[in-house]
Structure formats: C-alpha cells, structure tokens
Amino acid sequence: MAAPLWNRLGAAGAALTLAACASTTSPGAVDVDRRQLLIVPAATVEQMALISFNEQNEKARAAGKLVTQGPELERLRRIAARLIRQAPAFRSDASSWNWETVLIDSPALNASVAPGGKITVYTGLIRQLRLTDDEIAMVMGHEIAHALREHGRERISQAAAQNVLTSVALGAMQSREAQVKMAGQFADILYNLPNSRKAEIEADKIGLELAARAGFDPQASVSVWQKMSQANERGGPPEFLSTHPANDSRIAELRELIPAVMPLYRAAPKA
Numbered sequence: 150m151a152a153p154l155w156n157r158l159g160a161a162g163a164a165l166t167l168a169a170c171a172s173t174t175s176p177g178a179v180d181v182d183r184r185q186l187l188i189v190p191a192a193t194v195e196q197m198a199l200i201s202f203n204e205q206n207e208k209a210r211a212a213g214k215l216v217t218q219g220p221e222l223e224r225l226r227r228i229a230a231r232l233i234r235q236a237p238a239f240r241s242d243a244s245s246w247n248w249e250t251v252l253i254d255s256p257a258l259n260a261s262v263a264p265g266g267k268i269t270v271y272t273g274l275i276r277q278l279r280l281t282d283d284e285i286a287m288v289m290g291h292e293i294a295h296a297l298r299e300h301g302r303e304r305i306s307q308a309a310a311q312n313v314l315t316s317v318a319l320g321a322m323q324s325r326e327a328q329v330k331m332a333g334q335f336a337d338i339l340y341n342l343p344n345s346r347k348a349e350i351e352a353d354k355i356g357l358e359l360a361a362r363a364g365f366d367p368q369a370s371v372s373v374w375q376k377m378s379q380a381n382e383r384g385g386p387p388e389f390l391s392t393h394p395a396n397d398s399r400i401a402e403l404r405e406l407i408p409a410v411m412p413l414y415r416a417a418p419k420a
C-alpha cells in the first residue's frame with residue numbers, strides 16, 4: 150500500500166504548508182483576512198470539480214432538466230455577470246477565470262459553486278422564494294465568494310493533511326477510471342461537508358460587498374435570509390439551509406455589515 154500522502158511529502162510537505170498558508174483574496178471594505186491551508190494545487194481541485202460539474206449537467210440534460218435558454222437563465226446570467234465584473238476587487242486573476250452559470254429545473258431550494266467559478270442554481274430557489282434580483286445577487290454573491298476564497302480547495306487540503314484522501318489523489322492520474330474515482334472523493338468533500346462557520350461568514354461578507362459594488366441593494370442580504378428562514382418554518386428545510394443555517398446571528402451579522410458597503414452601493418451603477 151502506498152504511504153499516506155502526508156508521510157510521502159514529509160519535510161517537503163511541511164515547507165509547502167508554510168508556503169501555502171496565505172489569504173486568497175484582498176480584504177475589501179468588509180475586511181476578510183485569514184491565512185488558509187492550501188496544499189493541494191488549484192489546478193488539481195478544479196480539474197476534479199469540473200468532472201463532477203459536467204456529470205451533474207449531463208445528468209440534468211438527459212433528464213430534460215438543464216435549462217439552456219429563456220428569461221430565467223438570462224436573468225441569472227445577467228446578475229452573475231454584474232457580480233463577476235466586481236470580483237477583481239478581491240483578486241485580480243478572477244477576470245480571467247472560466248466562469249459559468251447553469252440553471253437546473255428542480256424544486257430544490259439550492260445553489261452551489263464548484264472551484265474555478267462554476268455556479269449551479271436550482272429553479273426552486275428562485276420560484277418558491279420569489280427572489281428579487283437583489284436577493285438572487287446575494288445568494289450568487291455568496292457562492293462566487295466561496296470560489297474566490299477557494300474554500301473548496303481549502304477543505305480538500307484539510308482532508309489531504311488528515312490523510313482522508315487516498316494517495317492516488319495527488320499522484321499521477323492517468324486513467325479515466327482513476328480520475329472519476331477521485332472526482333467522486335473530491336465531490337464528497339466539496340458538496341456533502343458544510344463549509345466551516347468562518348468560511349460561511351467570509352462568503353457572506355465578500356458576497357455582500359460584491360453585490361453592493363454591482364449595484365444590488367445591501368438590504369436584500371437580510372430579506373433573502375428571512376425568506377429562507379420562513380420557508381424553513383413552512384415545512385421542511387430548504388436544501389441550502391442544511392449547509393447554510395439562516396439563524397438570527399447570521400442575519401444580525403449581515404445587518405451590521407450593511408453600513409460598511411453602503412458607500413459602494415451608492416456609488417455603483419444600478420444596472
């Protein structure tokens with residue numbers, strides 16, 4: 150059996166860890182600054198995440214659930230484009246990323262992002278909560294922020310550091326079979342484990358600032374979580390809430406942040 154990744158890396162791994170402990174983004178007006186453990190290369194994480202993203206879309210397409218045109222998709226992509234245009238405020242390389250937004254026709258009240266900027270939104274979230282453009286911008290801004298902060302890569306790195314991933318993860322992945330197996334392991338970590346509380350707060354903060362800079366009303370950050378919480382009370386928690394608790398402390402934190410981003414919102418173009 151191959152030695153665990155961490156042992157194989159040995160001293161080199163320790164040096165790499167120190168070198169790879171940095172903040173992925175500029176702090177912005179919302180002041181997000183935390184050093185992150187990023188020992189797995191971004192390219193590896195993105196390659197694996199892309200396999201899962203494509204599989205998800207192919208499955209949806211085969212089931213006739215991938216929305217490929219129409220006003221709902223156009224609306225989403227328009228909002229995403231405005232937010233992504235502001236991403237360089239947090240990291241300059243973001244404008245050259247291969248951003249993509251897909252819409253899946255499903256009652257799920259959910260949205261997610263894959264490393265590298267692949268955003269998935271489910272129609273249920275928009276339709277059932279009757280989200281306004283400003284509120285959609287808050288959810289998408291939050292997801293874009295996870296990508297900018299590379300929270301997925303951080304979780305993969307933590308798993309690698311704890312030897313949760315098999316050693317094949319970072320070895321040569323020649324065969325298609327090995328790649329698909331690895332993509333499955335990565336997807337488990339990326340989608341089934343919630344982000345840490347710290348990562349969630351960071352995504353809330355950066356998402357709020359991206360939205361404000363793009364001309365979306367910061368007050369929508371409060372109303373969108375209130376809608377989620379009401380949906381939760383009406384029956385069954387929305388999928389998004391299983392990893393994103395819409396509790397009073399989250400809403401209070403966002404409310405407190407609004408004054409910091411109001412000047413950016415006032416100065417922003419509103420379309």
Ligand SMILES: [Zn+2]
Pocket residue numbers: 291295344349352393
């Ligand atoms: Zn989140």
